[in-house]
């Protein structure tokens with residue numbers, strides 16, 4: 142099969158196979174963690190991101206977003222056709238994996254609760270895609286969604302419908318409902334263009350009855366509206382207003398990415414709804430992955446080059462250390478752990494390096510096993526296992542961002 146499609150080609154020798162992409166016959170060349178050729182299947186793409194999805198079940202905040210020019214295949218990649226096995230996109234596949242993996246963990250004492258919410262940002266307004274009474278939401282008689290920052294810097298969306306999801310079929314129904322409600326319009330570039338940014342959120346709460354360990358992970362899957370040159374779009378009226386709003390919010394996203402890449406003190410997260418909502422993913426302790434969709438047509442070269450440059454900048458961003466949200470609930474009687482003592486001992490041993498910790502009583506070990514994940518800049522993680530009245534044991538493991 143040819144390794145060239147329109148203005149885009151892929152190196153077929155050397156160390157960049159599977160990671161390199163070239164535009165306009167080698168005029169511009171880029172390298173990313175992974176580059177898929179146009180013939181790659183949905184399954185093939187999902188294999189690459191499945192480990193990241195899995196880490197939401199382990200208690201991480203995970204954000205996966207698709208970026209690219211209008212008509213380049215973002216919605217196809219993220220949603221695809223959920224009814225057809227080979228065309229299912231990342232969103233239905235992620236939910237299936239979360240459900241299957243959570244069920245497999247039942248045998249180890251884990252019980253999970255999964256909640257879903259779905260919203261779109263249309264012309265700088267938040268719209269709840271799962272609200273029961275859509276008419277009331279549209280005519281303004283129901284409470285409007287808005288972004289709230291709590292005292293600990295976390296972001297909440299007020300008045301957003303959150304649904305407990307108990308099966309894959311129920312989630313599919315919610316996806317269909319959201320897809321029907323998402324703002325779609327016909328444009329010069331795409332028959333069915335999504336005119337909004339869409340955020341699908343899964344909150345995952347896990348409790349282990351045996352160990353009293355709790356995890357709270359979040360999986361954000363985001364299908365951004367497509368960027369589009371105004372003069373190419375031939376948009377007028379409502380479509381023009383939408384295109385301007387989309388381009389403005391994508392410019393804000395680019396400004397945020399540039400600011401993070403330059404390690405500036407002030408990052409302009411609050412300049413748009415999109416960047417306010419993405420703040421915890423881009424500026425915090427999440428594991429974040431960007432999927433860039435490109436149109437291979439020669440006529441799209443200019444847009445493709447802009448998108449590739451944005452992606453290269455994202456690739457160079459250091460967004461912080463992913464943090465796992467997990468804690469040990471108290472256990473009765475025999476199982477009571479002296480957490481505070483152990484933690485303070487450990488913190489004294491390694492001041493300012495302890496960024497996260499988890500308790501994992503091993504089956505055959507004493508109840509007081511503490512596993513501590515420690516970070517030593519730039520990329521080394523020390524993990525220490527600690528039993529009271531025994532020596533601190535330290536081992537080193539390599540730490541990779543985004544894995």
Ligand SMILES: Nc1ncnc2c1ncn2[C@@H]1O[C@H](COP(=O)(O)OP(=O)(O)OP(=O)(O)O)[C@@H](O)[C@H]1O
Pocket residue numbers: 179209210211212213214215216217218331333334335336365366367368434
């Ligand atoms: N890999 C693919 N295989 C088959 N069809 C595809 C693929 N990628 C995109 N398409 C088709 O191309 C068209 C445009 O794709 P899609 O709507 O996903 O683009 P988009 O980037 O989401 O556009 P917009 O930003 O305008 O919403 C759709 O008809 C879609 O089914």
